[in-house]
Amino acid sequence: MNRRQFLLSSAFAFGVGKASYASGYGEMSSAAWLGRQAPAPPAAPPVTRFEDLRRGVGMFIGQGGTIGYLVNGDGAVAVDSQFMNTAEICSAGLKQRAPKGIAMLLNTHHHGDHTGGNKAYGVAKIVAHENCLKSHRATTEKTADQQAYATATFKDVWTEKFGDETIEARYFGPGHTGGDAVIHFQQANVMHMGDLLFNRAHPNIDRAQGARIDNWITILDTVSKRANHDTIIIAGHAKDNAVRNGRAELAHFRNYLTTVLEHARAGAKAGRSKDEVTSLPVLKGFEDNVSPNARLTLAFVLGIAYDEATNAK
Ligand SMILES: [Zn+2]
Numbered sequence: 354m355n356r357r358q359f360l361l362s363s364a365f366a367f368g369v370g371k372a373s374y375a376s377g378y379g380e381m382s383s384a385a386w387l388g389r390q391a392p393a394p395p396a397a398p399p400v401t402r403f404e405d406l407r408r409g410v411g412m413f414i415g416q417g418g419t420i421g422y423l424v425n426g427d428g429a430v431a432v433d434s435q436f437m438n439t440a441e442i443c444s445a446g447l448k449q450r451a452p453k454g455i456a457m458l459l460n461t462h463h464h465g466d467h468t469g470g471n472k473a474y475g476v477a478k479i480v481a482h483e484n485c486l487k488s489h490r491a492t493t494e495k496t497a498d499q500q501a502y503a504t505a506t507f508k509d510v511w512t513e514k515f516g517d518e519t520i521e522a523r524y525f526g527p528g529h530t531g532g533d534a535v536i537h538f539q540q541a542n543v544m545h546m547g548d549l550l551f552n553r554a555h556p557n558i559d560r561a562q563g564a565r566i567d568n569w570i571t572i573l574d575t576v577s578k579r580a581n582h583d584t585i586i587i588a589g590h591a592k593d594n595a596v597r598n599g600r601a602e603l604a605h606f607r608n609y610l611t612t613v614l615e616h617a618r619a620g621a622k623a624g625r626s627k628d629e630v631t632s633l634p635v636l637k638g639f640e641d642n643v644s645p646n647a648r649l650t651l652a653f654v655l656g657i658a659y660d661e662a663t664n665a666k
Pocket of ligand 1: 462529557
């Protein structure tokens with residue numbers, strides 16, 4: 354094998370395609386392609402952005418559930434934390450905006466893409482619903498040293514003044530998990546729904562940690578009544594990151610969950626199997642909903658609905 358043949362076969366063996374090989378860097382850089390001498394280029398930093406909404410309240414979009422924040426004369430408050438890599442970016446950005454620093458963190462629920470970065474804020478006060486803390490502990494036993502758990506929990510409602518804003522966290526019963534809180538910045542008229550709102554996307558439903566679709570539908574109705582036409586409603590996840598929502602998106606998602614549960618209940622009542630019920634190719638009226646990842650499909654959602662309708666374990 355001559356040198357040229359060696360380079361070609363090595364390049365292809367390492368998955369370097371024609372485009373790289375023809376890119377004009379010559380033989381000097383072939384070692385880099387082979388990964389033997391030159392260090393690998395650093396991974397591109399994650400794409401993130403801050404979006405101010407109203408009266409110091411805004412949202413941070415990165416990887417995982419949308420982070421909410423409040424910045425005013427008393428400092429900053431964060432709602433959720435995604436994972437460590439983007440939480441560090443969010444934390445640094447909030448400290449820049451708030452010279453007094455980050456005073457506290459609220460968690461909407463326990464999932465890793467909302468709590469995995471809790472430690473990055475370095476706060477002494479973390480507020481969550483009591484079931485959120487229970488689920489957080491139960492699901493992170495093996496990684497407890499990497500977690501920052503809630504330091505203050507509540508049962509029904511938690512309220513605190515922060516500068517010229519009033520923050521309320523309220524529990525409406527089981528929904529996406531058994532411990533979801535809705536965070537309401539009252540003067541700004543902004544609500545953070547956590548994962549109680551997926552906009553145009555098939556949701557995760559954590560039945561193992563107490564989720565209930567039937568009560569979730571009730572929660573969406575209740576929150577809609579508590580909001581008004583001007584309320585900005587932040588979704589945890591959305592198709593194309595469209596997480597700045599209002600009552601129209603709450604209603605759309607409520608109708609989606611209602612249609613899902615009705616299909617599952619009708620199937621169960623007619624004696625259809627779970628496979629039959631979950632094989633529905635599209636949900637009429639909700640054809641444009643996307644799967645946030647490979648697991649969260651219409652079949653997954655229908656499967657959970659079937660389990661709920663049949664009281665399966
Ligand atoms: Zn979640």
